[in-house]
Amino acid sequence: MRIPSLLSLPGIALRLGLLGLCLASTAANAELCRSATAAEAASYSTPMQSPGIVSPIDGTCWIPAMTITSFDGTKLAANLFLPKRSSSDQKFPAIVMIASWAAPGRVEYVGQQQKLAQDGYVVVSYTARGFYLSEGLVDVAAPEDVRDVSSVLDWLQANAPIDINNVAASGISYGAGLSLIALGQDPRFKTAVALSGWATLADQLYTAGSPNLTWATILGLAGSVTGRPAPEVNQNILALLDPNTSAAKIADITTWAKPRSPSSYIAAINQRNAPVFFSKNFQDDMFTPNSSLAMFSTLTGPKKMLLNAGIHASAEIPGALLGVANYPYDQAHRWFNRFLKGEKNGVDTEPKVTMQIKFTNRYESFSNWPAPELGNQTYYLGPRGPIRFDLSCFCGKGDKGTISASLNKTTDSDLIQNFFDTTATSGLIPILSTLGETVNIPVINSLPTVSLAAGVRYEAPALLATQKIRGIPKLNLRVTPSQARAQVVAYLYDVDAIGTGILITHGATTLHWAAPGQTIDFPIEFSATAYDVPAGHHIGVVLDTADSLYASPVNPGERFGVRFEFNPNQQSTLTLPTL
Structure with a gap:
């Protein structure tokens, strides 16, 4: 039997007949959507075009231009x-x-x-207060912003099935x-799916x-261009970046940041065992x-954490905007199905x-997290000391310190000063360099x-086997600052035999x-990562006083x-979480 083409006259008739059945079954949407005319049905292709x-x-x-x-x-x-x-x-x-900021x-x-929607969900999306066509002021997850989330749900409850x-x-x-704050405040929300978000706001703005x-400047500019920030927002950003801001102002x-933090x-x-889903990206230098891992570890209800390659929101945006196959959103969809539909799909x-x-x-x-499958490998740093010639090895020393599995037995110190930045960096071009890591273009340094x-710099011996780093590496140092204000940026490298290092992760601590x-004791926590250092390579750590990501703690020309x-x-x- 020949099936008529949907473009032929019999095909159009068949399509219109099917349309009649479809419209009969979806007549209940008539309050918000209208039925297609015959001509519209014949030419229909996507909701975005109709x-x-x-x-x-x-x-x-799809109703694209609503006001709530x-x-x-x-x-x-x-x-x-x-x-x-x-x-x-x-x-x-x-x-x-x-919506995002x-x-x-x-x-x-x-x-x-x-x-x-194709899977049976009603989905509303709205622009946050103060941005674009949404009225009001941008006040960074203020109580009014959280009440907006509940107000949108009120509207859904009154107007949608x-x-x-x-x-x-x-x-x-x-x-x-x-989403996370709303989950904590409005019990009507059964679960939250939070992608590339934050947990403790102060930790992110002032780590x-x-x-x-870099990111505070971008947020401030983007907020001012696309929205109407409350006066305190830009005032706080500028205060955080100003080295002369007082301790009282900080x-x-x-x-101010505490009620704006999901961790609060x-x-x-x-208390109500609410399920929470997180997606985070390793190269996300904004959040x-x-x-988020710290918050995740304290949640006692059903929970899931994805840690992806990518900068801020880069792993999730294609799935959000285009609906393409996307690991974070595919897993989030399973989460919705489990907790909103009751499907036993194993995600929990x-x-x-x-x-x-x-x-x-x-x-x-x-x-879980902390992961019981992981252990900690502790290394001990030894000083580089002064530049010298060592007759015991007939070699020069003083260019680098050591990283060893054995305790350091030397008493000495290594001094660095903020004359200029070094070749160690989180990326020559902020954001773009780390974005390159998502397509396997690493940040490299000699x-x-x-x-x-x-x-x-401090370097370890060559590895005899692959070292699998999983989680948050940490440095615990002892430092003597020359003045009240100082900054140390630490870079963890995978180093080959000729000294070329691939940046694994970085972190900073500022006084x-x-x-x-x-x-004083001086801990530095690196950003979480998952990286395999191959056999024959070795671990390297570089410490310097500046990085383009971070504001300096001193005024221009001031030395420390x-x-x-x-x-x-x-x-x-140096403590590495390893598998």
């Missing part, structure tokens, strides 16, 4: 995707998606919204943080006292994985943490080129009110020195 019309293909409908009035009268720009509806009393699980909510998630007992909050970046110059900003609502989330019984190994397409899973005056000349102290009685250590 907004507000019930699809004759899958019964979904929030609790205080503020109007929020939104869009809505509806699933195929079989009867007027049919209800669906629902997802409230909150400086992103239009009517566009950002449209690809993922369509996929979820949702099952109020099965609702999630979700978003990328700014939307991720608001170990190190102001995030304390005020930390207090852990007890409320745990490093460390803070699988290992809780999954890491993508850097520069590979391989993933490894761990039962360690012998590190200036002896402005930096110091603002130290006692000059007083030796940092002396690293070594003593057999107080070891300086």
Whole structure:
């Protein structure tokens, strides 16, 4: 039997007949969407080309330009995707998606919204307060922003066919943080899916006292161009970047940041055992994985953490905007199905943490975090000392210090000063360099080129077997700053036989009110990573006083020195979490 082409006259008749059945089954969407005319049905291709019309293909409908009035009268720009509806009393699980900082909510998630609607979800997305067409001021996850999330759910409950007992909050970046806070404050949200978000805001803006110059500048500019920031927002950003800001002002900003931090609502989330899904990216220098891992470790309900290659939001955006096959969103979709539809798909019984190994397409899973499958390999740093010729080995010394599995037995110190930056860097071009890592283009440095005056390097012997680093490496140093303000940036490298290093990860710690000349403990936490150092290569660490990511703690032209102290009685250590 010959099946008529849908472009032939019999085919068009067949298509219109099917359309009649489709429209009959989706008539309950009529309150928000209208039925297609015969001509519209014949030419229908995608919801984006035919907004507000019930699809004759899958019964979904997209309403692209809605306005939702929030609790205080503020109007929020939104869009809505509806699933195929079989009867007027049919209800669906629902997802409230909150836009990222400086992103239009009517566009950002449209690809993922369509996929979820095709799978039977009502999905609303809105632009956060103060950005683009949404009224109000941008105030960084303030109480008003969180109440907006609930107001959008109020609107859904009143106007869309949702099952109020099965609702999630979700978003990328700014939307991720608001989703987690909303989960902690509005019990109607059953779960949250937070992608590239933050946990403790102060930890991200001022990590170990190190102001995030690059990303704070980008956030400030983007917020001012696309939105209307509240005065305190840019004032706080400028204060964090200013080396002369007082300790009292920093304390005020930390207090301001606390209610804007999802980690402040852990007890409320745990009290009702609410399920939480995280996706984070290893090269995310805006919101490093460390803070979210700390929050994740304290959650007691069902939870999942993905750690992907990528910079801020880069792993998730293709799935959000285009709806393409995408690991973070594919796993998030399974999470929605488990907790909003009740599907027994195993996502909640699988290992809780999954890491993508850097520069590979391989993933490894761990039962929880901290991961019991991992151990700590502790190394001891030894000083480089003065430049000298050592007759015992008939070789020059003083160009580098040591990293060894044995205790350091030498008492000495290594001095660096902030004359200039060294060749060690988180990336020659901020953001673009780390974005290159996502397509297997590493940040590379020749360690012998590190200036002896402005930096110091420490290197270990060649490895006999592959070393699998999984998690957060840590340095514990002893330092003597020359003045009250100082900064040390640490870089962890995979180094080959000729001294070429591939950057594994980096971290920084900054002093603002130290006692000059007083030796103190000085921990540096690297950003979490998953990396395999091959046999024959070795671990290297470079310490210097500056990186383009971080604001300097001193004024232009102001000098400081940092002396690293070594003593057999107080070891300086590098701890690597290894598999």
